[in-house]
Amino acid sequence: MLALSNLERLDEEVDSLVARLRDQMPEYATVPIAEVRTYTAAILRSALEQLTVTATAPDAGRIRALSELARRRVAQGFPLEALTRSIQLIARFVLAAFDEEAAKRGIAPQVVLEAHDMAWQFATDAAGVIDQVRHEMAVEAVLRETQQRADFLHALLHGQLSAVRVAVEARTFGLDPSAKYRPLCARPATERDRAALTAVVRRTSATPEHQPLLAIVDGNLVAVVPRRPVVGDRWLVAVAEPTVLTDLAPSFDEAVSTLEVAQTFGLTGVVTIADLGPLPLAMLGADTIAQLERQHLHTLDDGQPGRRDVENTVWRFLEHDRNLDQTALELHVHRNTVRYRLTRFHELTDLDLRHTRDVVLAWWLLAHRRVRSS
DSSP states (O other), rough: OOOSSGGGGGGGHHHHHHHHHHHOOOGGGGGHHHHHHHHHHHHHHHHHHHHHHOSSOOOOOHHHHHHHHHHHHHHOOOOOOHHHHHHHHHHHHHHHHHHHHHHHTTOOHHHHHHHHHHHHHHHHHHHHHHHHHHHHHHHHHHHHHHHHHHHHHHHTTOEEEEOOOOOHHHHHTTOTTTTTHHHHHHOSSSHHHHHHHHHHHHHHHHOSSSEEEEEEEETTTEEEEESOOOOOTTTEEEEEEOEEEEGHHHHHHHHHHHHHHHHHHTEEEEGGGGGGGGGGGGOOHHHHHHHHHHTTTGGGGGOOOHHHHHHHHHHHHHTTTTHHHHHHHHTSSHHHHHHHHHHHHHHHHHHOOTTTHHHHHHHHHHHHHHHOOO
């Protein structure tokens, strides 16, 4: 390939090349001329080296320099498309000088064609680097916006924002400070589930007037939604009653508590605290429950055969509103078996399920045992 020789004088023409760039590309008016000169000289030198040395792959140092240049230009508000065009202009400038020198020397046409190929390979490599930078910066922007949304939601749902900040920042994330939203909390098991549930909640909780705001915080899906979503039985989602954005913190605490209780008892779908009935009571009063459990249920834990069947049958019986037939159907036993186990429960615990107070106490103690075992 042609030695540098007379082509080195192109370094002396950087100023005229800079002037041409600034004349043909208005975007360069926003960049200090000294900086344009520095980077133009570097790109010009890279283009010359591409023509005058044999290279089988793009030089790592040149690629790194182009990446840094592209990021610097973006920070200055300079379009990356314009940077790509400027590199193409420099490549044309170098080729014109090369063609002139080749004509003077009588260089073989095949060598000239190879030089053109290498120059445009340089421009292609540069465009590829810039496209990669564009992709990386787009990903960074998405991640940055995702983190900002998560930070805002976390602060909003924990009452860490003043009313003034809520009014200002809510609109940035597409929320209406005057509207009412439901706080939402869910704990999908996998990243795939989180993505799928996020899409379902976003689609089913939106209204024509308002959109939900969702984020993944510490692996959990949290959101403020205009209306109760529809998720079916695949997932468990807890929501609270709608309220204005500045009052969401207590409602979000309610949603988190609802989720914990519902998860403990294996519920699915969209659940509110009203849907839990007395289930939260099973998670309260540990000391009192321990005393009552020792008094009434100690015989269920003595290891005798059939004790777990008695306990499980009574629990399912209470869950089915004391319906013998439904309990027998679920357990795949005869209704007389259910009746026998209820009698044994009375004998073992002194709790008679025909009396309301004993029913309440039995349910409370058995529910607490399920909380503890979970």
